[in-house]
Amino acid sequence: MTDDRGVWVHAMTRGLRDEGLVGVSGAGGSPVRTVQVGGLVAVVADVDLDDYGEAALRRNLGDLAWLESAATAHHRVAEAVWRHGPVVPTRLGTVYRDEAALRTELADRRVDLTATLDRLADRTEWGVKAYASRDRRPTGQPDDADGASPASTGVGTDYLRRRRARLAAGEATARAAVDSAEAVHTMLTRYAEAARRHRPQDRGLSGVPDWMVLNGAYLVHAERGAEFGELVRTLGTRYPGLRLELTGPWPPYSFATLGQGEST
Structure with a gap:
């Protein structure tokens, strides 16, 4: 050489x-x-x-x-x-x-x-992503059912009350999605031999318009892959506010990576 x-x-x-x-x-x-x-x-x-x-x-x-x-x-x-x-x-x-x-x-x-x-x-890696819909209404877009602004209706107090209620409901929905994703990850971790949570992907990179609330990787014995897939499907039914996406099996990238060579 x-x-x-x-x-x-x-x-x-x-x-x-x-x-x-x-x-x-x-x-x-x-x-x-x-x-x-x-x-x-x-x-x-x-x-x-x-x-x-x-x-x-x-x-x-x-x-x-x-x-x-x-x-x-x-x-x-x-x-x-x-x-x-x-x-x-x-x-x-x-x-x-x-x-x-x-x-x-x-x-x-x-x-x-x-x-x-x-x-x-005899171990494989499975990926599980969880998505939740999240309203990303542009700032300033009317929240009223008829699209009217407080200036046109003359009822600014009622408008602001409705707006605050909608914002609070959106925050509660977001918290519920995060809590559900945490519960899904906890149960998958108990089943797997090891687990990792990766940073959620940006929508521009994932190409999915929904909000990614979980990007998990799970190390599972090769003989239990079908059982793991069934568990993911069961959790998807248990938490209908989430859409779970299962990928794999893969080589165990998340659980065994040799670092950069010293010579580069």
């Missing part, structure tokens, strides 16, 4: 050989290969550091088109590895200057990575 070539690490696993990844491409479209150290396996793609070094990554991570393409390739590799056994997906953009630096990292973290792979064996 020349000095201007680095390795993009997609995932960590064990017991996987190169022949199990035939036809799988990773970062930059490069074919993936394995680097094995003491029973651990890193699944990597060789990359040009002019395009994937520290400065290039800082620039490219702000390019939405590049980011989408890189994330798709990263996820594709993690899923391919996951089909063969437990996987620790790495953070997007984990690049080492050379294979020697990666081998040193694997040796230094062998105990922790082995324990993590043991914990994730």
Whole structure:
């Protein structure tokens, strides 16, 4: 490997050989290969550091088109590895200057990575999002049933009273949605082996007009996936003010991520 070539690490696993990844491409479209150290396996793609070094990554991570393409390739590799056994997906953009630096990292973290792979064996990640409708009436839009303003009706006191009542009702509805989402998360957490709450996505990113009140990730044994899905459906019926969206199963991105390589 020349000095201007680095390795993009997609995932960590064990017991996987190169022949199990035939036809799988990773970062930059490069074919993936394995680097094995003491029973651990890193699944990597060789990359040009002019395009994937520290400065290039800082620039490219702000390019939405590049980011989408890189994330798709990263996820594709993690899923391919996951089909063969437990996987620790790495953070997007984990690049080492050379294979020697990666081998040193694997040796230094062998105990922790082995324990993590043991914990994730036969486990999958499920995502649950909860949405609630929320009135986002533009400021100044009339609240009266007939659209009249206080100036036109001459009953400003009654208008303000109705407006305050509507605002209070909206706040109560919002609180009820948050409380319901909290209850859903609590029950899903009790069922799962581990849980994470991610920040709710902005409407502009999610493409959903409703208000996201829960963005949860749950680690579930592979044999209990159907039961977990049934629990989500039951909770959706129990809390009709929420719309629950179930996604998965996925590799356990939320529960096992190796950080950025020191060499980037």
